[in-house]
Amino acid sequence: MKAPASTYRLQIRSSFTLFDAAATVPYLKSLGVDWVYLSPILTAERGSDHGYDVTDPSSVDPERGGPEGLLSLSRAAREHGMGVLVDIVPNHVGVASPAQNPWWWSLLQEGRGSPYAEAFDVDWDFGAGRIRIPVLGSDDDLDVLAVADGELHYYGHRFPLAAGSYADGDSPRAVHDRQHYELVSWRRADSELNYRRFFAVNTLAGIRVEDPWVFGQAHAEVKRWFDDGLVDGLRVDHPDGLADPAGYLRWLKDLSGGAYVLVEKILEPGEELPAEFACEGTTGYDALADLDRLLVDPAGEAALDALDAQLRSGEPADYTAMILGTKRAVADGMLRSEILRLARLVPASASLSEDVAADALAQVIAAFPVYRTYLPTGEDVLREACAAAARQRPDLAEVLDVLLPLLLKPETELGRRFQQTSGMVMAKGVEDTAFYRYTRLGTLTEVGADPSHFSLAPDEFHRRMAERQASLPLSMTTLTTHDTKRSEDTRARISVIAELPDEWAATLDTLRGLAPVPDGPFENMLWQAVIGAWPASRERLHAYAEKAAREAANSTTWTDPDEKFEARVKAAVDAVFDDARVTTAIEDFVARTDAFAASNSLSLKLLQLTMPGVPDVYQGTEFRDRSLADPDNRRAVDFKRRETALAALDAGTSPADFRDEAAKLLLTSRALRLRRDRPELFEGYRPVLASHAAADHLVAFDRGADSSRTGGAPGALTLATRLPVGLERAGGWRDTAVELSTAMRDELTGRTHGPGPVPVAGILQQYPVALLAPVIGDNA
Numbered sequence: 001m002k003a004p005a006s007t008y009r010l011q012i013r014s015s016f017t018l019f020d021a022a023a024t025v026p027y028l029k030s031l032g033v034d035w036v037y038l039s040p041i042l043t044a045e046r047g048s049d050h051g052y053d054v055t056d057p058s059s060v061d062p063e064r065g066g067p068e069g070l071l072s073l074s075r076a077a078r079e080h081g082m083g084v085l086v087d088i089v090p091n092h093v094g095v096a097s098p099a100q101n102p103w104w105w106s107l108l109q110e111g112r113g114s115p116y117a118e119a120f121d122v123d124w125d126f127g128a129g130r131i132r133i134p135v136l137g138s139d140d141d142l143d144v145l146a147v148a149d150g151e152l153h154y155y156g157h158r159f160p161l162a163a164g165s166y167a168d169g170d171s172p173r174a175v176h177d178r179q180h181y182e183l184v185s186w187r188r189a190d191s192e193l194n195y196r197r198f199f200a201v202n203t204l205a206g207i208r209v210e211d212p213w214v215f216g217q218a219h220a221e222v223k224r225w226f227d228d229g230l231v232d233g234l235r236v237d238h239p240d241g242l243a244d245p246a247g248y249l250r251w252l253k254d255l256s257g258g259a260y261v262l263v264e265k266i267l268e269p270g271e272e273l274p275a276e277f278a279c280e281g282t283t284g285y286d287a288l289a290d291l292d293r294l295l296v297d298p299a300g301e302a303a304l305d306a307l308d309a310q311l312r313s314g315e316p317a318d319y320t321a322m323i324l325g326t327k328r329a330v331a332d333g334m335l336r337s338e339i340l341r342l343a344r345l346v347p348a349s350a351s352l353s354e355d356v357a358a359d360a361l362a363q364v365i366a367a368f369p370v371y372r373t374y375l376p377t378g379e380d381v382l383r384e385a386c387a388a389a390a391r392q393r394p395d396l397a398e399v400l401d402v403l404l405p406l407l408l409k410p411e412t413e414l415g416r417r418f419q420q421t422s423g424m425v426m427a428k429g430v431e432d433t434a435f436y437r438y439t440r441l442g443t444l445t446e447v448g449a450d451p452s453h454f455s456l457a458p459d460e461f462h463r464r465m466a467e468r469q470a471s472l473p474l475s476m477t478t479l480t481t482h483d484t485k486r487s488e489d490t491r492a493r494i495s496v497i498a499e500l501p502d503e504w505a506a507t508l509d510t511l512r513g514l515a516p517v518p519d520g521p522f523e524n525m526l527w528q529a530v531i532g533a534w535p536a537s538r539e540r541l542h543a544y545a546e547k548a549a550r551e552a553a554n555s556t557t558w559t560d561p562d563e564k565f566e567a568r569v570k571a572a573v574d575a576v577f578d579d580a581r582v583t584t585a586i587e588d589f590v591a592r593t594d595a596f597a598a599s600n601s602l603s604l605k606l607l608q609l610t611m612p613g614v615p616d617v618y619q620g621t622e623f624r625d626r627s628l629a630d631p632d633n634r635r636a637v638d639f640k641r642r643e644t645a646l647a648a649l650d651a652g653t654s655p656a657d658f659r660d661e662a663a664k665l666l667l668t669s670r671a672l673r674l675r676r677d678r679p680e681l682f683e684g685y686r687p688v689l690a691s692h693a694a695a696d697h698l699v700a701f702d703r704g705a706d707s708s709r710t711g712g713a714p715g716a717l718t719l720a721t722r723l724p725v726g727l728e729r730a731g732g733w734r735d736t737a738v739e740l741s742t743a744m745r746d747e748l749t750g751r752t753h754g755p756g757p758v759p760v761a762g763i764l765q766q767y768p769v770a771l772l773a774p775v776i777g778d779n780a
Contacts, residue, residue: 002232003260003280003474004035005676006609007085007616011039011482011634013049018060018069025076027643030650032672035083035232037616039482041070042221045094045203049634050482051087052237053094053204055101057218074230083232085260088222090248091241096203099158104205107131109160111180119214121196121206123341130182133159134189134202142183145172152176154183187559193337198241199424200334210243215251226256233260235283240265240371240423243416249278262476266426266448268370273472274377281475284616285448288478290464291607292443292491293456294699295600297723300441300498301454307505308440311520317438319452324366324392326437327429331362335428338421339365345414350402360399361418363389364407371423375410382407435485436552439525441498442532443491447483455498458699458722462687465701469612469685477613479604480621482634487618487627488604490532493590493597497528499725500593507589514582515575517568519555522548526569530576533626534590541573544628596724598624598659599768602667603699603720606769609671610703610718612685622668624661654749658767670747671771674716680705681715681773688717690760693734697727698760700738714741714774719760721768733761744772 008028010021021036028036040051043061051061060067077084095104103116108131111117112124122131135157136142145154147166152159152175165178176183184192189202196206209215225231234256239245245263252261261279267286273279308316331339336358343358350357367388373381386404390397409415435445444451468475479488486494497504508527517523526545530536533544549556549569556562575582601624609615618625620637623645627633645662646669649655655663675682683705690698699722704715719738721727740754749766752775763770 001258001260002083004083004085004233004614005679006033006614006672007035007037007476008033009037009039009481009616009618011049011619012041012051012064013039014047014063015636017063018065018073021065022069022073022076024639025073025080025082027639027646029080029082030643030646031617031622031669032674032676033082033617034672034676035085036073036077037085037235038073038087040087040089040237041065042088045096045100048094049631052089053096054089054092055094055097055104057093058221060221070225070230084230085233085235085262086222086225086231087235087237088219089237090207090209090218091238092198092204092206094203095205097158098160103207105160108133108179108181109162111162118211119207119217121208123194123344126341126344127182127194130180132182132184132188132192132194134184134186134193136183136185138187139185141185142173142176145176145183147172147175152179159183189337190334191336191340194341196338196341196420198238199428200330206241208243209248215248219252219255223255226259231259233262236261236263236279239263241420243420246274246276246278246374253278260474266371269450269453271370273475274374276374276377281472281613283481284476284478284613285446285481287468287476287608287611287613288446288484289449289453290456290461291479291604291611292446292449292495293453294458294461294607295492295603295722296441296443296455296495297498297726298455298457299726300501303501303505304440304498307501307508308521308524311439311524313520316440317521319434319438319450322438323430323434326433327366327368327425328362330429330433331365331425335421335424338424342414342418342421345412345417346403346406347414350406352399352402356399357403360389360393360396360403363393363396364400364403365418365422365425366429367392368422368426371426372419373422375408375415375419379408432551433553436525436548437521437554439521439528442486442494442525442528443498446485446491447481458696459687461699462701465612466685466687473612475613476616477608477611478616478618479608480618480625480627480633481616482618482630484633485629486529486532487625487633488621489597489601489624490529490626490628492600492604493593493626494528494532495600496593496596496725497531499596499723503589503592507585510585511582514579514585515572517572518565519549522552522555522569523572525552526572529628530573530586531589531593533628534586536626536628538573538577540628540632541576542570544632545569545573547629595659596728598663599721599724602658602664602767602769603722605664606667606671606718606771607699607720609668609675610682610716610771611701612703615672615675617668617672622665624664663767666748667767667769667771674747674771674773678716678773684715688719688738690736690738691757692736694727694730694732694736694760697722697724697730697733698736698738714744717744717770717772719763719770719772721764724768733759733764736760738763740772743775745775747771747773 041064042054043056043059044051045053060070098105106114106116166175198204242248263279265282305316339358339362342361343354346357364385367385386400390400438451511527550558555565649666682703686702688700700719702717704713737757737759742755745752
């Protein structure tokens, strides 16, 4: 199997097509990238900026460059000795515009008689033989339907007509009543839908890739990529939504000829990737969580908890209780349709009413500590979740005793579907709700993380890295993705707050006084985001503030916005630009933390690029990128500017200040090149411990092949600064030193150090990080 030394994620869309990606390949090669990593490229909803709403899996999207564009990109990669990794979406398809999706159009037109009826996950009996489509503003809008051009129209929406269902003179409403679908109010989606969705997105319909013919048709184009040698690996989106993820991955391995495969799988703390998964690892959120916490000061936890308590007028938030509540609210709210479908699958022999079964099922799912089980893997998790649900709701204990043996049977539809549903509730209740409510430190509320885990000690970090090297050496590592709620550099600045909690409390108090919003925890999150992303445009901050407030769903929501509250939020953002006092408070704190944030940024990047695993660089983040949640993190990237800056670095123009964003480009290029060109330096893992005064502020490791044995051959040696505020307060590195067994050259500065004990202050004189490689031959 061919595997990458590193990847670089490109967001492919109409404004940056596969042809544009092909033109970028020479720069990526120079940067040191080994494989190009593409966002979804199958034909998607027209105008889609992300590509996860695939409407035709049989073709490469013409808007994204079509098959010619993929051929161009693949050829460019091959000419530069690079591989190609592509993101695919097996769980669902886009159905926002039925006419764009031949499978969905056929389903709506022919109902159960459609050749694609079994491809979709529809509970026909619940809909009296019709599939419910939640597009109407209200059920009264049936009166505004129209028949035109042999279709049923609702404003800009078009739907097919079943054969023989329309005659001249028929009213549109009567025609509608003869269709295999029923148009209903969007407000009925929460509890009355009868098709499986992606989470609560009505315009993304789940497909049943567990059926061989569905898998075959949905992956025919993907198979062609491998048959024609266009692609080398795949990233699988949301495998937890599939009925049988392990079986799917086995099929995918066979289809691709045993290619490199990664899964977008969220691993909760302590959870391991199922051994039966035929893949090389995850997309790296587990690595991201470890790295963030390594650079968060544990000493700041108590003060930030106290601030959180003050903002909540009482006790600090109880995260465990919070997510139990948010998950239950999601199960009872936007995902009620899915819970009710599970309840309908409970056999009559169980003697449970639908409402009682739904209540118990929702409580079990709310108590789930992970996204899902993969029975029989995870049976213990399911048993414990049922036990926890019984402790939380003793009135349901007997019901849960009845349900547990039914849920433990993956061969039944109830057992399969329950596993598909628990992850939906986790994602919506935790990532998309609780993460916007648990606001003591924004760094911690990132995808794939548990924000109640405040920090990570270096010794535990080293233990996890050694384990990663031993068990998942080809799993991806990442710092920023299209799904992260804050980019790596935004988080790097926010992390400084943990070292300056009192100063942050004072700044927040000033901002709240000048531009108040009537929701203290939300204010904490909002102002941290402004600080982290600064400088940012008014438009970007308005978009983030609205999304964050509605996702939190405390003071306003997506479905029922509170206009007065949102006006206050908008006014607070406007004050950043219109009130000099607010601007000054923001800029003063940014200036106070700028050097520390830059140090964190470089440390994060070097640790991620050199730790065990396959490092991914998200587009543009070789420069400092202070993005917020999507779509902010999918903004266009100026590759020409980066190419010009890289050429200057290669010509010898070294950044004079580590706060210069060219310093991050220097670090990224040198680390990627070393991983690609000298892979033998990255085959093991051994912690390197500093001695004397400031040893706790250094994170260092040796990646040599024999590094697990004392005295083994040295490999690449990473040195990174941790907790820079504390380091400054302690008077700097002073007599702190590391022992080098041989002469080593810093890839960032060109200086040679060792052998013997070497002062850290000398190695990190110019930058807060160093990447040392053993000197070879005449250079020794």
